[in-house]
Amino acid sequence: MLSTCECCEIFRTLSKSPWSLTSLQSLDFHRAFVSDELLSAVLNQIYHLKMLKASRTNFGPLCYNTLIGEGSALALDENLGTIVPQPRRLCKAIETLYIDNCPKMTGAMILRFLASCPNLKYFAADKVTVWEIARAQHWACKEMRHLEIYVCADDDWSEMNETASQGFMKMQRYAFEKLNTLTKLQKLVLTNGVQEFGQRRKRTLDLRVRAGLGLLRGLKELREFSFLSEIPQMMNTEEALWIADHWPKIKCIEGPWNQDPEACMKMMAIVGPIQTSISKRK
Secondary structure (H helix, E strand, C coil): CCCHHHHHHHHHHHHCCCCCECCCCEEECCCCCCCHHHHHHHHCCECCCCEEECCCCCCCHHHHHHHHCCEEEEEEECCCCEEEEEEECHHHCCCEEECCCCCCCCHHHHHHHHHHCCCCCEEEEEEEEHHHHHHCCCCCCCCCCEEEEEEECCCCHHHCCHHHHHHHHHHHHHHHHHHHCCCCCCEEECECCHHHHCCCCCCCCCCCHHHCHHHHCCCCCCCEEECCCCCCCCCCHHHHHHHHHHCCCCCEEECCCCCCHHHHHHHHHHHCCCECCCCCCC
């Protein structure tokens, strides 16, 4: 592994290139110990980016603005045969974006990527709350195949009074409706990075049919579903029957269905043979 000084020197050299990195379409700098400013400077040199892996880095507001915002880069005009500034917006081309375990990222930034990247297929990020998802813009990423985020319920929905519970359920249904628009989704992780966050006791979405799971009927391509947590769901045979009927390609479900082992066994019998772990990210 490169030292911090070596990483910084490489990125500093790239950032000072007089020409855009016009041929570079994939960039993997996960665990790179360099600043948000330097990472952003490198991204500014790229004209057409399809894959960016930046997990466990200082990827933050500056990098976010570079990907989302409109800008220009120096590129070859084949008709003129000269180098000229050309407009570019990286978020329109990006297909793979891993920005999980990046402490400078906010839920609003994460959701903006989902609303601004129409070709995004593989996305991994950190915590967003149910409330943030419900209030966010409609998602543009209809090509999404793998989505790994941490959807966090700020409050424990199992202990809410009736009024609070109704309000939360309304917000949660909005979140389910957004997820249901991703009809090409093959892998869905709702508790990505909970161990790193130290929030294993935090709840995610309530996955009962009446709470909104039934709104995910459009995810016919779903193969892997994960909701790992130390807090069990309150799913039962109704949810198992629904999954068996609506997710015909499901092969792997990982998470605590119910705190009652007998109830879990009944659900597993209904859904059929499935894997007990989720395959590695592409």
